[in-house]
Amino acid sequence: MSNAAKAEVVLALHRFGMGPRPGSIAAIGTDPRGALIAELDRPLTLTAAASLPTSAKAYRTVADANARRTARAKQAQQQAKKQQMAATQVAAGEQSQAQSEGQAPAQGQEKDAAEMAAKQAADAIPDPGRPIYLQEAKLRTEAALSAEIGFAERLVWFWSNHFCISANRIQSMSGAYEREAVRANALGRFVDLLLATEGHPAMLFYLDNLESMGANSTAGINRSRGLNENFAREIMELHTLGVRTGYTQDDVISFANVLTGWTLVPPGADPTHGGEFTFNPRLHEPGGQTVLGKRYEQEDAEQGRAVLRDLAAHPATATHVATKLARHFVADEPPPALIEQLAKTFRDTEGDLKQVAIAMVSSDDAWRGPPSKLKRPGEWVVGMVRATGITLVDPVRYTGGQQLLGEPLWRPSMPKGYPDDEASWIDGVGRRLDVANNFAERITGMADPQVIIEDVFASEIASEVKQAVGRAESRQQALALLFMSADFQRR
Amino acid sequence: MGFDHHLPTRRELLVGSGALFAWSQMPRIARAEGRDPRLLVIVLRGALDGLGAVAPVGDPDWASLRGDRALLLDGKPPALPLDSFFALNPAMPNLHRLYKSGKAAIVHACATPYRERSHFDGQDVLESGISKPGVTASGWLNRALLAMESGGRVDPRGSRALGIGSVTPLVVRGSAPVMTWVPQKLLPASEDTQNRLLDLYQHTDPKLATVLQARMKLASLGGAPGAGDPMSDDPTLAPPGIARVRAYFAEAAGTAARYLAKPDGPRVGAMGFVGWDTHIAEGAASGQLYNLLGALDGAFAAIESNMGEAWNETVVAVVTEFGRTARINGTQGTDHGTGTVAFLIGGGLAGGRVIADWPGLKPAQLFEDRDLKPTTDLRAVLKGLLRDHLRVEEKVLADTVFPGSTEVKPMGGLVG
Numbered sequence: 001m002s003n004a005a006k007a008e009v010v011l012a013l014h015r016f017g018m019g020p021r022p023g024s025i026a027a028i029g030t031d032p033r034g035a036l037i038a039e040l041d042r043p044l045t046l047t048a049a050a051s052l053p054t055s056a057k058a059y060r061t062v063a064d065a066n067a068r069r070t071a072r073a074k075q076a077q078q079q080a081k082k083q084q085m086a087a088t089q090v091a092a093g094e095q096s097q098a099q100s101e102g103q104a105p106a107q108g109q110e111k112d113a114a115e116m117a118a119k120q121a122a123d124a125i126p127d128p129g130r131p132i133y134l135q136e137a138k139l140r141t142e143a144a145l146s147a148e149i150g151f152a153e154r155l156v157w158f159w160s161n162h163f164c165i166s167a168n169r170i171q172s173m174s175g176a177y178e179r180e181a182v183r184a185n186a187l188g189r190f191v192d193l194l195l196a197t198e199g200h201p202a203m204l205f206y207l208d209n210l211e212s213m214g215a216n217s218t219a220g221i222n223r224s225r226g227l228n229e230n231f232a233r234e235i236m237e238l239h240t241l242g243v244r245t246g247y248t249q250d251d252v253i254s255f256a257n258v259l260t261g262w263t264l265v266p267p268g269a270d271p272t273h274g275g276e277f278t279f280n281p282r283l284h285e286p287g288g289q290t291v292l293g294k295r296y297e298q299e300d301a302e303q304g305r306a307v308l309r310d311l312a313a314h315p316a317t318a319t320h321v322a323t324k325l326a327r328h329f330v331a332d333e334p335p336p337a338l339i340e341q342l343a344k345t346f347r348d349t350e351g352d353l354k355q356v357a358i359a360m361v362s363s364d365d366a367w368r369g370p371p372s373k374l375k376r377p378g379e380w381v382v383g384m385v386r387a388t389g390i391t392l393v394d395p396v397r398y399t400g401g402q403q404l405l406g407e408p409l410w411r412p413s414m415p416k417g418y419p420d421d422e423a424s425w426i427d428g429v430g431r432r433l434d435v436a437n438n439f440a441e442r443i444t445g446m447a448d449p450q451v452i453i454e455d456v457f458a459s460e461i462a463s464e465v466k467q468a469v470g471r472a473e474s475r476q477q478a479l480a481l482l483f484m485s486a487d488f489q490r491r
Numbered sequence: 492m493g494f495d496h497h498l499p500t501r502r503e504l505l506v507g508s509g510a511l512f513a514w515s516q517m518p519r520i521a522r523a524e525g526r527d528p529r530l531l532v533i534v535l536r537g538a539l540d541g542l543g544a545v546a547p548v549g550d551p552d553w554a555s556l557r558g559d560r561a562l563l564l565d566g567k568p569p570a571l572p573l574d575s576f577f578a579l580n581p582a583m584p585n586l587h588r589l590y591k592s593g594k595a596a597i598v599h600a601c602a603t604p605y606r607e608r609s610h611f612d613g614q615d616v617l618e619s620g621i622s623k624p625g626v627t628a629s630g631w632l633n634r635a636l637l638a639m640e641s642g643g644r645v646d647p648r649g650s651r652a653l654g655i656g657s658v659t660p661l662v663v664r665g666s667a668p669v670m671t672w673v674p675q676k677l678l679p680a681s682e683d684t685q686n687r688l689l690d691l692y693q694h695t696d697p698k699l700a701t702v703l704q705a706r707m708k709l710a711s712l713g714g715a716p717g718a719g720d721p722m723s724d725d726p727t728l729a730p731p732g733i734a735r736v737r738a739y740f741a742e743a744a745g746t747a748a749r750y751l752a753k754p755d756g757p758r759v760g761a762m763g764f765v766g767w768d769t770h771i772a773e774g775a776a777s778g779q780l781y782n783l784l785g786a787l788d789g790a791f792a793a794i795e796s797n798m799g800e801a802w803n804e805t806v807v808a809v810v811t812e813f814g815r816t817a818r819i820n821g822t823q824g825t826d827h828g829t830g831t832v833a834f835l836i837g838g839g840l841a842g843g844r845v846i847a848d849w850p851g852l853k854p855a856q857l858f859e860d861r862d863l864k865p866t867t868d869l870r871a872v873l874k875g876l877l878r879d880h881l882r883v884e885e886k887v888l889a890d891t892v893f894p895g896s897t898e899v900k901p902m903g904g905l906v907g
Binding site: 471485 | 656
């Protein structure tokens with residue numbers, strides 16, 4: 001392999017994949033672009049996920065545990081109160097003179113004891129949400145570690161962040177949401193991805209649509225409550241058209257009315273369908289709505305689906321998506337020609353995301369620039385582990401590290417998702433050093449920095465890095481320097 | 492001349508003690524004697540500057556060799572006198588006290604058979620016990636333990652090696668079982684690692700350099716946000732800088748001692764301390780080396796107090812892969828050299844002396860005109876400890892523990 005060809009292979013792995021791992025350079029061979037495209041034809045399903053609960057099941061499990069916790073706590077509280085009362089009465093009978101003074105503190109104690117008993121009873125039932133979250137994190141991370149290149153996984157991560165939800169609000173569903181809505185559609189058509197994510201209970205929960213009701217709907221009139229605009233606004237601003245692309249506040253309100261009734265089956269109400277999507281006509285604002293100048297007269301969930309289909313086909317959406325993709329993969333300020341190429345492919349193929357991905361890696365504009373992107377923490381951590389050939393994950397440690405680096409898995413602080421520019425992440429490089437140092441210490445016995453440079457990176461790394469690694473005082477330090485090098489953090 | 496005045500007595504000591512302790516009737520089974528010896532090996536990774544730790548203040552060429560960086564008896568602060576020729580770095584008052592009470596010895600101008608300058612390979616030779624790097628995945632201490640196990644010479648309840656740290660040092664790895672203990676707080680990236688990374692960034696990525704520099708500045712002000720174990724669930728911040736290093740050394744070494752002291756605990760153990768590669772701003776009497784030696788001295792104190800009764804049957808061997816250049820380099824540090832020191836401490840030690848066949852510091856006396864010439868094979872010291880303290884047979888030492896070392900006779904008289 002010529003040096004130039006080797007360089008393009010390594011760039012392919014860093015820029016579009018999850019970073020080189022043992023054997024990946026040879027596996028891609030002399031045609032990195034072809035290999036990237038070929039990876040898109042492999043199925044994206046996580047076979048091991050068959051053992052994991054669906055989002056609705058996960059949600060029901062947590063709701064059940066919460067209900068049992070509340071019940072146990074109540075029970076324990078009542079029992080403690082009874083016991084305390086009996087004890088006070090005995091004490092009062094024996095020492096009637098102390099009754100008047102003794103009453104107040106006895107009551108205080110009674111309350112404390114009851115609260116403590118309630119808390120203990122509740123704590124005896126563990127929260128099943130966290131183990132589910134960790135299991136999901138483990139599978140997702142292992143998929144990234146074991147992928148040959150990881151281009152398809154990177155696309156899943158990209159779309160998951162584009163259509164983000166937060167595990168801070170709905171931990172139980174966070175992993176299943178990605179599998180069910182994002183992974184299943186990441187290489188399909190954008191409109192299907194849009195319909196799957198916006199119609200997913202996790203999204204409806206996250207963007208506050210469960211309780212949104214039309215002012216003139218049955219529930220709205222009876223409960224004197226109304227609309228929540230959040231969901232509609234974020235769909236237009238973040239998921240489809242992009243901010244300041246011509247929609248008005250009236251469009252937001254109309255679209256929010258359209259989306260009323262998009263909710264989920266209460267988890268306690270139905271043992272088989274609790275937690276699933278449902279359209280509740282009692283919450284839905286009756287009548288037609290006008291969004292972006294078009295009238296939608298449908299009476300049910302089809303009204304919302306029709307608007308979503310039109311938003312997916314809107315040219316502003318093509319540009320918005322193309323810009324974000326190019327910014328994520330290629331450069332903070334991507335070449336305008338590349339954006340236009342991706343947007344055109346998006347429009348020409350009616351949002352065929354696989355074709356858009358192919359257009360990206362087929363364009364010279366996507367390869368020409370120097371590796372100026374700073375890898376996001378998640379990519380960087382996975383890249384580091386991949387370089388060592390490790391494919392198994394301790395999810396507690398992994399998610400802890402992610403959190404420390406400011407990109408906790410499925411927990412962005414805003415619906416906008418995690419940012420994609422250098423300025424947002426560069427200050428965290430110091431923290432990366434702690435993580436790199438820690439990881440290097442753990443794996444010194446298993447990973448040889450020279451082998452990583454020569455075999456995993458095919459020596460495609462700056463001579464300064466080779467020198468620093470060669471002169472390091474220990475294997476641990478050598479590994480930390482290697483993982484922290486610009487060659488390893490930039491792509 | 493230092494050579495004339497000191498060598499004869501030191502030679503005598505070496506030869507004499509060797510003869511004295513090479514008894515053919517030496518009891519071979521430690522347990523049968525009612526003894527229950529412990530051996531802890533501490534590897535200083537990065538090549539300790541032996542001259543900066545234990546200075547040959549009596550050598551007429553010493554002061555001029557290091558200039559104002561030379562450790563001196565009337566320096567600021569003054570070095571701690573050991574004998575009429577050597578003085579200890581003032582950062583190590585505990586070691587000085589142990590030495591004065593006969594519970595510490597220092598071996599100077601020593602080295603493993605490794606003569607190149609790669610840390611990795613040097614550590615491999617030091618820990619594997621084999622003169623070529625990369626030959627085996629087991630360490631000499633583990634193989635010594637195996638030999639003792641088969642002969643019933645160690646308490647079977649303790650027939651395990653202890654490895655401290657998230658990576659078990661090679662010296663105790665091997666087929667004898669190893670139990671490991673990982674300190675709760677891992678040591679964050681050292682100042683040295685940060686400096687090297689900064690240097691790398693300055694040559695390759697100015698933006699990253701700026702960020703790292705800002706972090707280092709913050710840390711120097713005592714407000715480092717990156718302290719503590721980054722993977723820990725407990726985000727409590729540890730104290731910054733050297734205080735953190737001191738705490739880590741003391742905790743790790745103190746815990747090793749507690750395990751080794753247990754009646755049913757392991758009898759041999761090993762741990763590594765990083766940070767000794769002082770290419771820049773070494774600062775023997777203050778600065779990097781001084782700070783690290785101080786932390787090591789604190790680790791010694793932690794071992795002594797945590798060993799309790801077992802201290803009397805303990806030997807701690809502190810070794811490093813090689814030394815550093817005799818002369819100071821252009822950045823006020825030293826580069827990779829050859830001859831260095833080993834520290835031996837413990838209640839079981841016949842100490843109170845610096846053991847050295849002093850080679851001298853004139854240019855012609857230096858190894859390759861740059862390093863302290865090694866005159867004592869570190870394997871002789873280690874074999875002496877294994878034979879006389881742990882009672883490993885000399886033949887086993889030469890055949891399997893340090894293969895191919897028949898020529899290197901165990902140094903006698905190290906333990907009392």
